[in-house]
Amino acid sequence: MPSAVNPITPTAQEMFLSVTFPIPREKPKNEKETSEKPLREKANGPRQLVLGLIFGIVFGFLLQKGGVAKYDVLLGALFLTDFTVMKIMLTAIAVGMIGIFSMHRMGLVQLHVKPTHYAANIIGGLIFGAGFALLGYCPGTGAAALGQGNYDAIAGIMGLLAGSYLYAELSGYLDATILKWGNRGRIMLPDLMGARLAIFIIGFVPLLILILLGIEKYSP
Amino acid sequence: MEYDGGAWSPYLVGALIGVLSMATFYFSNQPIGASTSFARIAGLIGNLFSKGHTESLKFFQETKPQIEWGVMLMIGIILGAFLAAYTGGEITAQWIPPLWEERFGSSRTLRLGVAFIGGTVMAFGARLAGGCTSGHGISGTLQLSVGSWIALICFFAGGVVTARLMFSI
Numbered sequence: 001m002p003s004a005v006n007p008i009t010p011t012a013q014e015m016f017l018s019v020t021f022p023i024p025r026e027k028p029k030n031e032k033e034t035s036e037k038p039l040r041e042k043a044n045g046p047r048q049l050v051l052g053l054i055f056g057i058v059f060g061f062l063l064q065k066g067g068v069a070k071y072d073v074l075l076g077a078l079f080l081t082d083f084t085v086m087k088i089m090l091t092a093i094a095v096g097m098i099g100i101f102s103m104h105r106m107g108l109v110q111l112h113v114k115p116t117h118y119a120a121n122i123i124g125g126l127i128f129g130a131g132f133a134l135l136g137y138c139p140g141t142g143a144a145a146l147g148q149g150n151y152d153a154i155a156g157i158m159g160l161l162a163g164s165y166l167y168a169e170l171s172g173y174l175d176a177t178i179l180k181w182g183n184r185g186r187i188m189l190p191d192l193m194g195a196r197l198a199i200f201i202i203g204f205v206p207l208l209i210l211i212l213l214g215i216e217k218y219s220p
Numbered sequence: 221m222e223y224d225g226g227a228w229s230p231y232l233v234g235a236l237i238g239v240l241s242m243a244t245f246y247f248s249n250q251p252i253g254a255s256t257s258f259a260r261i262a263g264l265i266g267n268l269f270s271k272g273h274t275e276s277l278k279f280f281q282e283t284k285p286q287i288e289w290g291v292m293l294m295i296g297i298i299l300g301a302f303l304a305a306y307t308g309g310e311i312t313a314q315w316i317p318p319l320w321e322e323r324f325g326s327s328r329t330l331r332l333g334v335a336f337i338g339g340t341v342m343a344f345g346a347r348l349a350g351g352c353t354s355g356h357g358i359s360g361t362l363q364l365s366v367g368s369w370i371a372l373i374c375f376f377a378g379g380v381v382t383a384r385l386m387f388s389i
Binding site: 082088 | 225226228230231233234235236237238239240242243244245246247248249250251252254255257258259261262263266277278279280286287288289290291292293294295296297298299300301302303305308311312313314315316318319320331332334335336337338340341342343344345346347348349350351352353354355357358359360361362363364365366367368369370371372373374376377378379380381382383384386387
């Protein structure tokens with residue numbers, strides 16, 4: 001996730017502006033946004049370290065209360081017998097989508113749209129899924145599982161460290177091959193359909209709610 | 221009210237994670253993500269053994285091995301889950317999850333071995349895909365990133381197939 005470390009590059013920022021809400025943004029207002037807010041503050045500065053810890057505590061607390069630190073609940077999601085994971089994720093996506101795009105429009109936040117590499121997203125995604133089933137926790141819920149006393153997560157975390165280093169060993173080769181295939185940059189769903197962002201969201205959020213209602217009906 | 225999965229309603233938890241995402245964007249200019257932190261820690265451990273080699277790897281030139289916001293987030297997740305489980309009387313203190321034991325028996329070696337392999341495979345996949353269930357699955361999808369939606373669908377596709385194969389052996 002390079003986007004987690006590097007502030008948005010100028011080119012990416014230009015792209016965001018081109019896909020933002022239909023109303024043209026005023027340049028001076030935008031410049032003010034970046035100069036007034038300490039958005040480029042270092043992620044390893046003391047204030048951000050404390051904030052990261054606090055946000056982590058809240059996130060871990062929520063994951064545990066939601067039940068997704070449990071092996072049985074996560075495997076249930078893969079057996080399509082327990083829909084707790086889907087309910088949590090889709091609700092978080094809907095709420096976060098409305099909140100973050102609204103805040104972006106008000107000039108309060110910067111976006112961090114992840115780049116799209118079709119081949120790497122698909123191949124990496126499938127490999128991730130296989131590992132997810134074997135371990136029974138994903139990286140975030142694995143940390144939460146350890147916190148609630150599932151000691152098998154320790155072996156999983158050691159595996160996560162080993163797998164990360166293994167990837168780094170091969171990163172030069174993978175960057176020059178798989179990651180180049182279908183490299184499309186920071187594209188967003190509305191771009192694919194030629195739709196405007198605001199219009200797309202107005203249609204997409206109700207769709208997410210419909211899916212949630214369907215899940216609730218099928219598996220309350 | 222009782223919920224299948226956890227102590228709280230999944231909709232309440234989901235909504236609060238959405239609000240938490242807004243807070244991390246606003247206060248830290250960071251999306252929530254978990255897997256990169258493990259990569260940074262792996263790099264820090266690699267530095268202990270061979271700093272020169274670790275620094276020569278392309279991935280670690282782009283993702284610096286250091287304690288930063290995301291690593292603190294991960295430490296926080298462990299603490300927060302402990303607090304939630306402790307206050308809710310849900311501390312498990314177990315080596316083998318019940319569902320696993322039912323199917324694969326009580327061998328600790330088998331469970332830990334498969335968990336380690338699973339973690340290794342998963343981290344490799346996360347790095348190749350560019351994120352995990354948090355970074356792609358929540359933060360990326362809510363920003364409508366095309367790659368994140370593809371990755372999320374593939375996470376579940378790979379997981380559903382593997383879980384079925386595992387439990388049908």
